[in-house]
Amino acid sequence: MDSTISMFAQNIPPQDNADGHIPRHLAIILDGNRRWARANKLADVSEGHRIGFNKIPEVLSWCEDLGIRIVTLWMLSTDNIRNRPSRELAALYEIDEDVVQRLVETKRFKLNAIGSLKLLPDRLAGVLRTAVQKTKDVSGMLVNLGIAYGGREDILEAIQSVIADVVASGEIEITEELFSARLSTGGQPDPDLVIRTSGEYRTSGFLLWQAALSELYFCDCHWPDFTRTHLLRAVEAYSLRDRRFGY
Numbered sequence: 001m002d003s004t005i006s007m008f009a010q011n012i013p014p015q016d017n018a019d020g021h022i023p024r025h026l027a028i029i030l031d032g033n034r035r036w037a038r039a040n041k042l043a044d045v046s047e048g049h050r051i052g053f054n055k056i057p058e059v060l061s062w063c064e065d066l067g068i069r070i071v072t073l074w075m076l077s078t079d080n081i082r083n084r085p086s087r088e089l090a091a092l093y094e095i096d097e098d099v100v101q102r103l104v105e106t107k108r109f110k111l112n113a114i115g116s117l118k119l120l121p122d123r124l125a126g127v128l129r130t131a132v133q134k135t136k137d138v139s140g141m142l143v144n145l146g147i148a149y150g151g152r153e154d155i156l157e158a159i160q161s162v163i164a165d166v167v168a169s170g171e172i173e174i175t176e177e178l179f180s181a182r183l184s185t186g187g188q189p190d191p192d193l194v195i196r197t198s199g200e201y202r203t204s205g206f207l208l209w210q211a212a213l214s215e216l217y218f219c220d221c222h223w224p225d226f227t228r229t230h231l232l233r234a235v236e237a238y239s240l241r242d243r244r245f246g247y
């Protein structure tokens with residue numbers, strides 16, 4: 001760890017992030033797993049996803065140490081489901097089941113599923129529903145699991161829910177607050193910081209509405225190589241940003 005980062009790390013209050021230097025809500029795009037597998041001459045790209053999966057609990061514990069309250073992980077997109085070979089998807093579904101079960105076992109995280117569960121195999125959808133139910137009373141960090149998540153689908157589902165209410169009750173005033181509450185992250189603060197690994201400079205539709213005012217941080221390393229130092233660098237960069245919200 002370089003000296004700037006260690007100085008920064010020492011100044012982080014363990015549980016209090018009210019001063020705005022630590023994001024309350026951090027969202028991460030766990031990208032670059034297949035490139036990592038190829039670069040490491042692994043026989044199957046799914047091995048990159050498996051190694052990437054192993055990173056998740058430790059990254060969450062670093063986030064806990066920083067006092068981050070909410071972490072959203074994007075682990076499978078609706079575009080991935082549409083466009084990737086079925087063999088790769090089958091492996092990803094299995095890995096996602098394992099991730100979810102491992103996170104439940106920690107008893108440290110309150111889990112929330114933010115994807116379109118109807119697009120998933122019944123077994124994985126069931127594992128996600130059970131995980132949410134089993135962890136509903138956990139008071140620790142809230143972890144949103146973006147499995148079968150797409151920003152456009154999130155918005156479309158929110159629109160459908162608003163339309164259903166309009167049809168049922170006549171007229172309702174559609175405000176930003178009302179609409180935000182209908183999204184998969186309804187009731188939560190928007191992400192303060194979005195990190196994408198792998199060196200790609202795009203969001204691919206992640207939290208399309210919710211991340212409108214988020215700070216973005218692009219990290220060159222692939223997800224399996226993401227370390228605590230990368231996280232601290234991202235949070236340090238965030239702490240130095242001037243968020244103006246139009247002022």
Ligand SMILES: CC(C)=CCC/C(C)=C/CC/C(C)=C\COP(=O)(O)OP(=O)(O)O
Nearest residue numbers: 029030031049052053074075076077080204
């Ligand atoms: C490490 C584990 C368990 C899962 C990550 C698997 C995965 C498919 C990561 C990719 C990140 C993501 C869900 C969406 C954005 O990345 P990608 O689909 O590669 O977008 P682009 O095609 O735009 O590059």
Ligand SMILES: O=P(O)(O)OP(=O)(O)O
Nearest residue numbers: 030031032033034035036
């Ligand atoms: O993480 P993935 O599966 O999107 O792999 P890559 O970005 O390396 O193609």
Ligand SMILES: [Mg+2]
Nearest residue numbers: 031032033198
């Ligand atoms: Mg990718």
